[in-house]
Amino acid sequence: MNRRLEDFMLAAWSRRGGLSTLLLPLSRLYGLLSARRLRAGARAAWRAPVPVVVVGNILVGGTGKTPVTIAVCQALQARGWRPGIVSRGYGAAVGPRPRLSDEGAAAARLGDEPALIHAATGAPVAVHPRRALAAAALLAAHPDVDVLIADDGLQHTALARDLEIIVQDGRGTGNGRLLPAGPLREPPERLARADWLVTHLAAGEPAPPAASAVPALLNSRASPASPAGAARAPRAVVMRLEPEGATHLASGRDLPWDAWRAEQGAAPCSAAAGIGRPERFFAMLRAAGVVLARTLRVPDHQAIPAEALRGLPPGPILITPKDAVKCAAPHDPRLWAVRAAPAFSDPGWLDALDQALRAVAARAGAGGE
Structure with missing residues (x-):
């Protein structure tokens, strides 16, 4: 999408105006087809033998997933984990088999964001539109990897996940409508199933309501890292670079x-x-x-x-x-x-992520005995 068209659509998606309302029938169709695809992926999801953290968004456009992925990877490395990264490889003609950073980590080969993540962290990276294939290839090449981070993998439900980090920006959920009547890939209530909600703000930009107080509709959910039966809202964190x-x-x-x-x-x-x-x-x-x-x-x-x-x-x-x-x-x-x-408003969230992953790994180990 060129910048002029993108600016026009972002303005249209910031309110429920005439153009947005005109596009509502297409938005409803998109919602039905998307929900069907997500359910089908989840039914056939592949579960990796190590914990999986997904970093993604429901809002179109750049929200700041890459710096969050890098921060998560570096934080886990500092805490003794050996993370690997899986990504789609947007912008690279990946082909039928996954591409690994071991065989070349140029942007033209992996995509710009996976190449940047590898350069910043040194973690092994595998890219393929089917993230499960990328994950399996990465683990086969790097059996020492003990946690996978799926960059931009929220809607790729064919890869089972243990923890979810949703990244948004100052737009919040925009006008609250799905594409093409609004900026959302999934309904706003999808935020309720995340473990963390990271809001990426520019210098001096005020936080949207969802960044400072997660709406009441998000409060009745159970986290995979919480004790059985516990319910809480996603932990909200503001990030500024x-x-x-x-x-x-x-x-x-x-x-x-x-x-x-x-x-x-x-x-x-x-x-x-x-x-x-x-x-x-x-x-x-x-x-x-x-x-x-x-x-x-x-x-x-x-x-x-x-x-x-x-x-x-x-x-x-x-x-x-x-x-x-x-x-x-x-x-x-x-x-x-x-x-x-x-710079995170709540630096302790990365410690909480580490603890949640250790709980996931412990449960998996207990189940395998």
């Missing part, structure tokens, strides 16, 4: 953010992003004191064209790590990839 460092693409020189800011001074920069919501990246930079002379938005998953970069004014050009792995002009001496670290 903050600059951590910058890497010069042409030379590989890496600087902490404060050092990069001191070196560059207050000179104006440009910023370019081919991600789901480029405005969040630009807002993060401005909040960190960067003066942006120009910004360039590119459709998600597309490489930033070299000719578009040449049209930007002199001075540094800041891009995201996701753009860096698929950059069409990596030798442009103006390009810097800005690494961002997540």
